Amino acid sequence: MTRPLRVAIGGIHIESSTFSPHLSSADDFEVTRGAALLARYDWLRAPWAADVEWVPLVHARALPGGQVEPSAYEAWESEIVEKLRAAGPLDGMLLDFHGAMSVVGRDDAEGDLVTAIRSAIGPQAFISAAMDLHGNVSRVLFDACDLLTCYRTAPHVDVWETRERAASNLVGALRRGERPHKALVHVPILLPGEQTSTREEPARGLYARIPDIEARDGIIDAAVWIGFAWADQARCRGAVVVTGHSPDAVAGAARELGSQFWAARHEFAFVAPTGTMDECLDVAVTDGARRPFFISDSGDNPGAGGADDVTYALSRMLARPIGRAVFASLVDPQAVGEVAGLAIGSPVRVTAGGRIDGRDPGPVLLDGVLEAVADDPDGGRCVSVRVGDLSVFLTSRRMQYRLLASYKRLGVDLSDVDIVTVKIGYLEPELFEAAGDWMLALTPGGVDQHLARLPYRKVVRPVFPLDRSFAADLTVVTA
Numbered sequence: 001m002t003r004p005l006r007v008a009i010g011g012i013h014i015e016s017s018t019f020s021p022h023l024s025s026a027d028d029f030e031v032t033r034g035a036a037l038l039a040r041y042d043w044l045r046a047p048w049a050a051d052v053e054w055v056p057l058v059h060a061r062a063l064p065g066g067q068v069e070p071s072a073y074e075a076w077e078s079e080i081v082e083k084l085r086a087a088g089p090l091d092g093m094l095l096d097f098h099g100a101m102s103v104v105g106r107d108d109a110e111g112d113l114v115t116a117i118r119s120a121i122g123p124q125a126f127i128s129a130a131m132d133l134h135g136n137v138s139r140v141l142f143d144a145c146d147l148l149t150c151y152r153t154a155p156h157v158d159v160w161e162t163r164e165r166a167a168s169n170l171v172g173a174l175r176r177g178e179r180p181h182k183a184l185v186h187v188p189i190l191l192p193g194e195q196t197s198t199r200e201e202p203a204r205g206l207y208a209r210i211p212d213i214e215a216r217d218g219i220i221d222a223a224v225w226i227g228f229a230w231a232d233q234a235r236c237r238g239a240v241v242v243t244g245h246s247p248d249a250v251a252g253a254a255r256e257l258g259s260q261f262w263a264a265r266h267e268f269a270f271v272a273p274t275g276t277m278d279e280c281l282d283v284a285v286t287d288g289a290r291r292p293f294f295i296s297d298s299g300d301n302p303g304a305g306g307a308d309d310v311t312y313a314l315s316r317m318l319a320r321p322i323g324r325a326v327f328a329s330l331v332d333p334q335a336v337g338e339v340a341g342l343a344i345g346s347p348v349r350v351t352a353g354g355r356i357d358g359r360d361p362g363p364v365l366l367d368g369v370l371e372a373v374a375d376d377p378d379g380g381r382c383v384s385v386r387v388g389d390l391s392v393f394l395t396s397r398r399m400q401y402r403l404l405a406s407y408k409r410l411g412v413d414l415s416d417v418d419i420v421t422v423k424i425g426y427l428e429p430e431l432f433e434a435a436g437d438w439m440l441a442l443t444p445g446g447v448d449q450h451l452a453r454l455p456y457r458k459v460v461r462p463v464f465p466l467d468r469s470f471a472a473d474l475t476v477v478t479a
Contacts, residue, residue, distance in 0.1 A: 005174050007167075008093040008121070009037065010057030010080050012073065012113065015064035015134060016102035017230040017305030019454055020446025021357050022066035023104075026075070028398070029062040043164040052171060057083045059096060063378075063398055064305040066102075066446065073103045077116055084120040091174050092126040093117060094167050095145070099135015100228035100236075107233050107458070111140030118144045126174055130166035132156065134193055134228050138235035142184045143479065147173065148241045150223045152207045153198050155428050169221055169243070180220055180243040183250040184477040185258030187238035188463045188470075189227070189265055192449050194298060194425045194440060196226045197271045202264035209260070213253050218246025222253055224261060230305055230447045232458045251476050258474045265464050270449075271426050272296070272440045277316040280439040284419045285322055290436030292414050295421045299445030300357065301400070302331075302423055306447045307357035308398040311364045313421055313443050314353065317390060318364065323418040328401035329379070329393035331356070336396050339370055340383050346370045348385050352394055359444050366392055374409035384410040402428035425449075 014024060037056040038044060044054055058079050060072075084090065095114065103109040117127065128147035131137075133154060142148070147169050151162050173180055196203045206224060213222040225239040238261055242254040275283070277295070284293040300310035308331040317327055335352040342348070348370050354363040368387035376382050380396035393401065393410060401407065401422050407414055414420060414434050422431065425447075427438060442449050451466065462470040 004051050004053045005091045005171065006053045006055060006089065007170065008055040008057055008084060008087060008090050009041070009096060010059055010093070011095050011097035012076050012101060013059070013061040013096065013098045014068060015098050015100040015132065015228065015305055016067050017064070017446045018067055018102050018232050019230055019448070020066040020305050020307050022307040022446070024062055024065040024068045024072070026069070026072040028065060029060040029072070031058065031060045033058050041163065043167065048168055048171060055087050055090065063400070064303055065398065066305060066307070068101060068103045068109070070104050073109065077113055081116050081120045084117065090121055090125050092128065092170050093121055094170060095127055095129040096163055097129070097131065099131040099137070099150070099225070100231060102231050102233065108138045108140055108235050110135070111138045111235070114141055114144040126170055126179065128166045128170035130163040131225070133224065133226050135225055136227055136233070136235040136237070137184065137225055137239040137241060139477070142182070142241065142477070146180055146182070147221065147243050148223060149221050150225055152210060154193055154196065154203070155426060157429065165221070173220070178245065181245065181247040181250050182241060182243045182479050183254035185240045185254045185474055187240065187258050187261045187474065188460070188472050189238040189261065190229050190236060190451065190459065190463045190466065191226060191268055192229045192425070192451065193226065193304065194449055195268045195270055197426050200271050202267040206261060206264060209257065213242070213257065216249060216253065218249030219244040219253060222257060224257060229451055232456050234458055234460050236459055237463060247478060251478050255474065255476050262472050262474060270440055272438045274440045274442050277313050277441045277443055280441045281316060281320065281322060283439060292417045292434065292436055293419050294427060294431060294435045294438045295419065296425055296427070296438070296440045297421055297423045297443050298425045298440050299443035299448045300423050301425045301445070301447050302398045303400045303402070304425055304447040306423065306445045308423060309353045309356045310359050310443070310445045311353040311361055312359060313441060314392065315361045315364055317421060318387065323389060324416065325390045325419040326407070326412055326417050326421070327390060327392045328407070328420065328422045329395050329399070331395050331398045333396040336381055336383050336394050339385065340373050340381055342370050344370055344372065350385065352392070357446060372410040376406055376409055378406070382410060384412070400424055402431060404430050404434060
């Protein structure tokens with residue numbers, strides 16, 4: 001009787017800006033092991049997966065942030081490797097990670113991780129990676145993996161579908177006993193996610209081509225990575241990877257998708273009207289502005305790695321009358337601790353923000369009243385300080401106010417608000433549906449949308465849009 005397939009699962013999942021002063025520590029991560037790790041994947045009970053022995057390793061996941069402390073990364077890498085070596089014979093591994101992790105002192109963290117995994121699992125086992133489309137595919141990562149796939153939507157509404165696809169593709173290849181052919185095209189494009197949302201063209205059309213390509217004879221999977229713009233590393237650029245049974249089919253499809261991605265480069269535009277913070281407020285306060293009017297404080301978006309405590313946008317809101325408004329949010333556990341124990345309605349004078357990323361104007365004084373206190377599963381203990389008509393949310397942990405329930409915990413119904421400034425890039429689905437109108441403020445921070453303002457030194461040049469007049473090298477690499 002043949003033994004069942006044995007497939008390990010694990011990974012380290014974070015998106016890291018090298019331009020953010022925030023440092024991601026082990027405390028920023030949610031870590032799962034054993035049965036709790038396997039419980040994340042409801043498709044393990046699907047018929048195609050039921051007769052596979054799934055071997056849990058460790059999975060660490062965090063909100064995007066700054067670079068990861070080396071000690072945290074090294075501990076999880078060591079744990080993954082040790083558990084792989086102790087697991088006995090393995091047929092494969094599902095590598096569940098983001099693809100844009102930066103670790104202090106390393107230029108290709110995922111490449112280093114998969115190299116360590118390959119050394120432990122051996123050359124015969126198959127590795128399948130499930131990634132974010134804002135990840136990076138270095139040559140090292142491509143060479144070490146047998147199958148790679150990524151999300152096909154931004155905002156990401158197909159996260160779990162992508163992980164299931166990566167696992168199903170892996171199990172299918174193992175059952176066939178066939179190591180897939182694969183092809184890689186690096187596309188010299190470096191763009192923020194706010195210019196590449198799949199809600200809009202040309203990204204919508206580019207990703208819409210993938211199902212037709214996958215349906216071709218000889219193809220298993222096709223994937224397009226936008227890449228990650230806020231890390232200064234050579235691997236940061238667009239990529240296309242196609243895997244399948246036919247070397248000619250995968251090479252041709254990769255060349256086709258890569259060429260289409262490059263040809264569309266001048267069509268990528270921001271998904272909302274843009275302006276300075278003051279220009280966005282000028283529009284928001286007009287009589288014709290539909291409410292609630294959202295403004296994205298995009299340069300300090302914690303969902304892309306921003307420190308979450310730059311006070312520039314808040315200072316512009318405090319400087320003028322703007323009607324009923326919300327600012328969400330600043331991470332400042334010290335400020336929260338100073339006021340959270342007061343009675344609701346108590347006068348408050350507290351300095352907040354600017355402790356991690358001290359860009360102008362640095363910490364700001366909030367002189368108002370304590371409006372609400374709540375515990376949030378993402379932000380920990382949170383408070384709302386009311387300054388005139390403006391509610392300022394302060395959190396104990398970095399978080400992104402992307403869900404309506406988080407606002408309601410602090411007593412705010414967005415239908416009663418004129419202006420909402422939120423540290424985010426493109427609006428996540430619930431906010432997008434709630435918004436009467438929306439602008440994206442090109443604010444300063446560790447994930448500045450104005451890429452030319454960032455001090456790149458290591459990205460491979462030329463790359464669009466930092467460079468514009470050059471012929472792209474769209475060489476197809478096959479294996």
